[in-house]
Amino acid sequence: MAVCTGCSLLCEDIELALKSGAIAGLKNICRKGSGHFHALFTERTKPTIDGQEVSLDQAVAEAAKILKEAKSPLLYGWSNSTLEAQKAGIDLARKLGGTIDDTSSFCQGRLMEMVLKGEIPTCTLDDVRNFADVVIFWGADPSNSHPRHLSRFSYYPRGEKRDKGYEEERNSIAIDVRKSDTARLCKYYFKVPPGGDAEFIAAVGDVLDGKVPKYGDKKKMIELGTVLRKAEFGVVFPGLGLVYSLGERMNLFSDLMAKLNGISTYKVVPMVGHYNMRGFNQLMLDETGFINQVSFKDGKISHGPEHSVVAASKSCDAALVIGSDPLSALPFGVAKSLARMPLIAIDPKRSLTTDAARVVIPSAIYGLEAGGSAIRMDGVKVQFEPVTASDLPTDEAILARIKEAI
Amino acid sequence: MPAVLTIVTFRDIFQYEAQKKGRYTDDYRNRSTIIFMDKQDLAVLGIKDGARVKVENEVSGVVLIALLSDDDPHPGIAFMTNSPWSNQLVSDDACQAVPEFKRISARVSPTDEPVTEISELLKRMKA
Numbered sequence: 001m002a003v004c005t006g007c008s009l010l011c012e013d014i015e016l017a018l019k020s021g022a023i024a025g026l027k028n029i030c031r032k033g034s035g036h037f038h039a040l041f042t043e044r045t046k047p048t049i050d051g052q053e054v055s056l057d058q059a060v061a062e063a064a065k066i067l068k069e070a071k072s073p074l075l076y077g078w079s080n081s082t083l084e085a086q087k088a089g090i091d092l093a094r095k096l097g098g099t100i101d102d103t104s105s106f107c108q109g110r111l112m113e114m115v116l117k118g119e120i121p122t123c124t125l126d127d128v129r130n131f132a133d134v135v136i137f138w139g140a141d142p143s144n145s146h147p148r149h150l151s152r153f154s155y156y157p158r159g160e161k162r163d164k165g166y167e168e169e170r171n172s173i174a175i176d177v178r179k180s181d182t183a184r185l186c187k188y189y190f191k192v193p194p195g196g197d198a199e200f201i202a203a204v205g206d207v208l209d210g211k212v213p214k215y216g217d218k219k220k221m222i223e224l225g226t227v228l229r230k231a232e233f234g235v236v237f238p239g240l241g242l243v244y245s246l247g248e249r250m251n252l253f254s255d256l257m258a259k260l261n262g263i264s265t266y267k268v269v270p271m272v273g274h275y276n277m278r279g280f281n282q283l284m285l286d287e288t289g290f291i292n293q294v295s296f297k298d299g300k301i302s303h304g305p306e307h308s309v310v311a312a313s314k315s316c317d318a319a320l321v322i323g324s325d326p327l328s329a330l331p332f333g334v335a336k337s338l339a340r341m342p343l344i345a346i347d348p349k350r351s352l353t354t355d356a357a358r359v360v361i362p363s364a365i366y367g368l369e370a371g372g373s374a375i376r377m378d379g380v381k382v383q384f385e386p387v388t389a390s391d392l393p394t395d396e397a398i399l400a401r402i403k404e405a406i
Numbered sequence: 407m408p409a410v411l412t413i414v415t416f417r418d419i420f421q422y423e424a425q426k427k428g429r430y431t432d433d434y435r436n437r438s439t440i441i442f443m444d445k446q447d448l449a450v451l452g453i454k455d456g457a458r459v460k461v462e463n464e465v466s467g468v469v470l471i472a473l474l475s476d477d478d479p480h481p482g483i484a485f486m487t488n489s490p491w492s493n494q495l496v497s498d499d500a501c502q503a504v505p506e507f508k509r510i511s512a513r514v515s516p517t518d519e520p521v522t523e524i525s526e527l528l529k530r531m532k533a
Contacts, residue, residue, distance in 0.1 A: 031419050035426035043428045106504050144419040177414050178477050178485060194414050194483060194509045244508045310498055310505065327531060328429065328490045331505045332466050333498030335490075339531040351429055352490060352528055 003384035004029065005080070005367035006036030007146050008272040008377035009125075009153075016387055030147035037368065040388075043350040045362040056361070060398065063320065063344040063359045064405035070318035070342070072297070073098040076309050077324030079274030082372030083381075085395035086280045089322065090287050092403050099295045099316060102280045103324055105308045108270045110250050111243055112281050113291045115270060120254050123235065123267040124378045125152070130159035134231035136173045139197065139241020140271040143181035146377075149271075150185065154237065161233075171227055175200065176241060188224065190216065197245040201252050204228070208259055231264050239271040272377040274323075279375035313337040320344040320402075322395055327352035346398055364392040372396075408515035409450050413441070413461070413495065414508050415488040429490075430524060438489035439468070439521050441514070442475035447484070453516050460517040463510070466494040466530070468522040472514075484514070490527050 002014040011033065017025035026037060047059035054062075067073050075093045078086050079102050093100035104112055114120045128135070135154045142149035150156055155172055158165045166172070174183035175190045175197075183189045192200045203213035207225030212218060228234065238253070246253060260266040272278050281291035288294050290303040305311055309326065313319070313334045318341055327335040328351060338356070345357035348365045364370035369390035373383045393401075421437035428434065441461060448455065455474040460467060468491045475485060486492050488507065495510045 032422050035423035039426040042426075043430075106507070141417060144422075145417045147419060177483070178416065178480070180416065191478065194412055241508060244504060244506070247504060325429075327528070328493070329488075330493060331496035331498035331507075332494045332531070335493070335531045339528075352524070352531070355528055356532055 002387045003367050003382060004033040004036060005275045005365075005374070005384075006030075006033040008275050008277065009146050009148055010275055010374060010376045010382040010384075011148055011152070012382060012384075018388055032147050039349060040365060040368050045347055045350055045354050045360050047362060048360045050358055056393070059359050059361045060401045061405055063361060064402045066318050066342045066344060066359065067096055067098075067320060067402065068406050070096075070098075070316070072316045074309070074312045074316035074319040075100045075322075076102070076312075076319060076326060077322040078102040078280045079104065079277035080323035080366075081276060081280075081395045082366055082374055083276065083279045083283060084372050085322070085399060086276070086283050088396040088399040088403070090283065092399050093294075094296045095403060095406065097297050097299065099297075099307045099312045100284075101293050101307060101309045101312060102277065103274055103329070104277050104281055105292045106310060106330070107240065108243055108272055108277065109281070109292055111238060111253075111268075111270045112272070112278060114250065114254060115268060116281060116285055116291060120257055120268045121261060121266065122269060122379065124380055125154070125269065125376070126380075127267070128235050128269065129153045129157050129162075131161050131233040132159075132235045133162065133169055134171045134173065134227060134234040136175065136234065136236045137182050137186065138175045138236055138238045139177075139243070139245060140237050140239025141176070141180035141182045142237070142271065143185065145239070145271065145273060149237075150182070154235070155185070171231075173224070173227070188227070190220070190224065192245075195245050197242055198249055198252055201256050205256060205259060208263065228260060229263055231266070234260065234264060234266040236266065236268050237271050238268065240273075269378050276374035278377060278379065279373075282375055282379075310334055316341070318342040318344075320346070321353050321357070322346040322399075325351035325353045327356055346395060348392070361398050362392055363395050363398055364390045366394075370394045408513040409447050411443070411447060411482060411484045411512060411514050413484050413486055413492065413510040413512055415486055415492045415510070418487045421487045421489070435521070435524060438487055438491050439470045440473050440486060441470045442477070442485040443472050443514075444475055444479060444481045444483065446479070446481040447514070448472060448474060451514065451516055458517050458519065458521065459514050460519060461495065461512045461514050463495050463512040465497050468494050468527075469517055469519045471521060490524060491522065494527060494530075
């Protein structure tokens, strides 16, 4: 069995057959995972400096030189790397006195921080399968982002206390700005305008208090209140739609969860995108007391938005990117700043970031060519082994070599 | 007259699969450069389903293909997949804790220009 690192579900039941360097069979895989596994054979990177192919040793030496000479290096990415690589990255940032941040900084970070600090109750996806009778996809569309979420855990499967399955024992609710593929499958769909989630939360609070809601279709909202009230074990899956909509007002969501838990049992499992974002956040919390956005300058730990990739890309003088493609994923201004500085990209695959980087260091693909461990979106640690041999070094081996060279 | 629309980005499994095949493939470009618009907004611009549109704001601009949305009516709101094309239009205003990836305000107007290539986006970043 192979583990798919295509998303943060880390599906462990993938049956993969390789023959003569090609995929001969692939079972239990979703479309997203299939794309991930087939990526083994397309657009792989080679070690380069300024676009010219060099040896791996030369690329590592140049990366070490850039980082050593930098006054304020930024080490960014990490969410598509293993815990072992992330630990090596934190150690390197500490040694350099640099800034370290990951994709959670502009993604699920605030919500994940609340979960990791126990400010919002959470549970495992196995608990969801076994006990959940109301599941809420809020600003999330797992049918596209985490395709096996509904079939393995949240909606369709029968569980310990839900042996009659979704047909009789599980209610599903989608709250979104558009009728997504997931919303089309759910029993209830509530449409909110972009940025309208705070008002929707207030209306849910009203119906739970027995008041007439000031927002939305009153009859439908009251029906929602009834479903939420009757739940024995409700689980909310917040996606980026909710996180971006609330922004700094995430307390509105935690207040709603507290209210719901005053009525019944409600849990939250954030819809983490990258396969090991939660791992990085947990590791950083253990190592520094903060989940992301940390500077080790002058041997001290400081934290704040000034150390986020968005701000640090303007103030740093070199960057190492690993397990991410910020030139594709971040705003144009941030991408421009990164593209114009001495940039090191450690990546198994070609991307906009590798194409703009001064130094490119190829690495093995985790789950396919290299083993390691990662934290699933619900906090469960998953260990995986490589399914095929590779001469390519792992992320942590590359980071160790850079650290040694420095 | 251009229409001022709020663009909401979303994830699409087919686009993800295309991305894994390669950021520079035609399939990835084709799945990343569609903007789903409301019937009313297409009419305001005087364009048909499948026409090219220039989408621009104070950050940057890209040329995309406008398709009629199959969602409920949503005048003033358009949808596109999250990609380097949508991120061209996202501000990196440091005052914002998290950039507005899912609520992008942009002017949309008909154009004869070709759809923006990913190589052009990279060129702009490096310029």
